[in-house]
Amino acid sequence: MELAQLVQQEIMENPVLEELEEVNDDEKESDDETLEESEEKGETDDLKDDQADDLPDLPPTEISQEFEATEPASTAQEQEIDWDSYIQNNIEQGMSAESYTERPSIETTYKKEPSLADHLMWQLNMSTDTDAEKFIGSCIIGNIQSDGYLSIGLSELAEVCKVNEAEILRVLKIIHTFEPVGVGARSLKECLMIQAQSLPKRNPLMETLIDSYLEKLDERSYQKIASELKISIDSLIAAINKIKELSPKPGILHSFEGIDYITPDLIVVKTENGYDVALNNDGIPNLRINPYYHNLLKSTTEGQTKQYLENKYRSALWLIKSIDQRMQTIYKVGRSLVKQQVEFLDKGMSYLKPMVLKDVAKDIEMHESTVSRITTNKYIDTPQGIFELKFFFHSGIKSFMGDDMSSIRVKNMIKEVIASEDVRDPLTDDEMVEALMRKNAKIARRTITKYRKELNIPPANKRKKLF
Incomplete structure (x- = not known):
């Protein structure tokens, strides 16, 4: 809801930005004519290097769902708006592009408690x-x-x-x-x-x-x-x-406590070849530059009107591009997680693999801090339930067989062992070491003690029941 509120606020304050609910054939034909007219005047180009490089190899259906305001918005936006040319033109006219390029990430602009x-x-x-x-x-x-x-x-x-x-x-x-x-x-x-x-x-x-x-x-x-x-x-x-x-x-x-209804940002989809992820676009408006103000900006050559339109044009472009980059990055992270957690998706918590931010950052060729920021308060719907993306980043422990075991998996094993113990003679932490070794998990006693405390499970002498 925070992103949607930000977008609605920008739409109210920025006449250059508009939201498209549906596009009919007349609208599409009108936008196509505008595009052809712009092309004849040499005012449009394809997307240039820095924009194209930001896009992962999303399936065509995902691209269309993620950032296509509708078919006209896709063509009009990507071809009418030449990002590089627009910024370069502003520089040549004496306007600094620095105020655009140094804008904060979109997450930092949310209005929230x-x-x-x-x-x-x-x-x-x-x-x-x-x-x-x-x-x-x-x-x-x-x-x-x-x-x-x-x-x-x-x-x-x-x-x-x-x-x-x-x-x-x-x-x-x-x-x-x-x-x-x-x-x-x-x-x-x-x-x-x-x-x-x-x-x-x-x-x-x-x-x-x-x-x-x-x-x-x-x-x-x-x-x-x-x-x-x-x-x-x-x-x-x-x-x-x-x-x-x-x-x-x-x-x-x-x-600030309240009832939180989680809407997943990603949905894991079962396919013939395993698993894939789909972006959940609920609540993300379809945006484009208003053609009227786009043409007005081209025809206005001086004065406060031109400066006003240029500022609003830049702000609208930033928002559109930021939303696109945000969703593309979330998709990349989700796809990387799914690729590395197939056994967890198939079989459940006991097969969760330990991961750190670096694993995903290296896979998607981004910095760890970017992955850390984008996974905060973002959720993924999996066959095993809905989880925050940060849930998948946790330490690992060497098992008896030499494999890395997730700390979450070890905690689940501790809970299972304690759940099946004799309440009249509960297991000490030393005895749990032996119990976990029988499950091929060689865990130090101090680690078991640490995890038991994190799980808010009291020691053996406080778990003992007389009947």
Whole structure:
């Protein structure tokens, strides 16, 4: 809906841009005559290099559905509007093309409720003046979940940003000073510690409990903790109550909850040769340049009218081309994912392969940051359900057989093992190592402990039931 709102706003404000609902034969004939007239005057050319190179080898049906406003819009738009010639003409007339070429990506122009990411980006722009820090910070913020936690490791961020981990950590420390306090943490301990250390009056006992006794606090071993720290129970309880005032999920404070109806951007289609993807164009208007204003611009030679039309013409071209490039990139990413996840599409979650942004970026010959941006809040409808495109990017673990296993697959295996355990004698993390080895998954105990906590599954002693 955000893109549709942006388009509708531009249509209302820009007379040069128009939306076509349907095209009848009379309209088509009229547009063809206009095109022939322009060609006779030498005012049209084919699409030039930079536009043509941006287009992947989409099936003809996909191209027509994706960016063809209708048949007249396709011919009139692509042949009447010569991108290179138009920009070059403006340069020759003394108008700078820089204001066009440096426009932001279309995603950044949406009018929407400020999200947690928006709130953090605003603070980032206020906190640093260097482009390098802003770039690294935007990569970090783009991987912070709605609850406020950083979803990927420093090494993966360093690979995407092409810097060392020390640089990532330095900028992450800056983000740790942002509101809501605790955002960007990589664990509950780090989240609570950031908040505790930001209090106007720091409490050493609070920080000690967070740093060394979180699990024991969860077990309510208060007498044992008080004895070890040589403090009274009252002092311990007072510090615990202070910890309870902290937020374990700071990002929730800046989330705008509502009923979200997901419309997938891509649909996986079963074919005779496997799988393909189709773009979902619901809500994407069919756009073209209004022929009247196009002709008026050609006939107007000077004054404010010409300048006004040139600005609106440029704005309309930018929007049309940006929507096209956006959809083409989404298609490329979706096609790459489908190509690499055939077993998952066929057999389900247990066959999900580990992937990182670099895998898709290399396949479609784009930068990792572009893939990261285009997969945010974009969804794909598959035989296994609807998933955000970012869902497919996660770490892998070497299995007992030497194959890479998806971390999501390992988590599912942990859930399956625990679901089938004897509740009167639940499995410890060490015993789960053995259980997973019998499933050809050689996973370290610390990894199982980490994933169990991420799944919010308590340890064995808290899963035990007497009956």
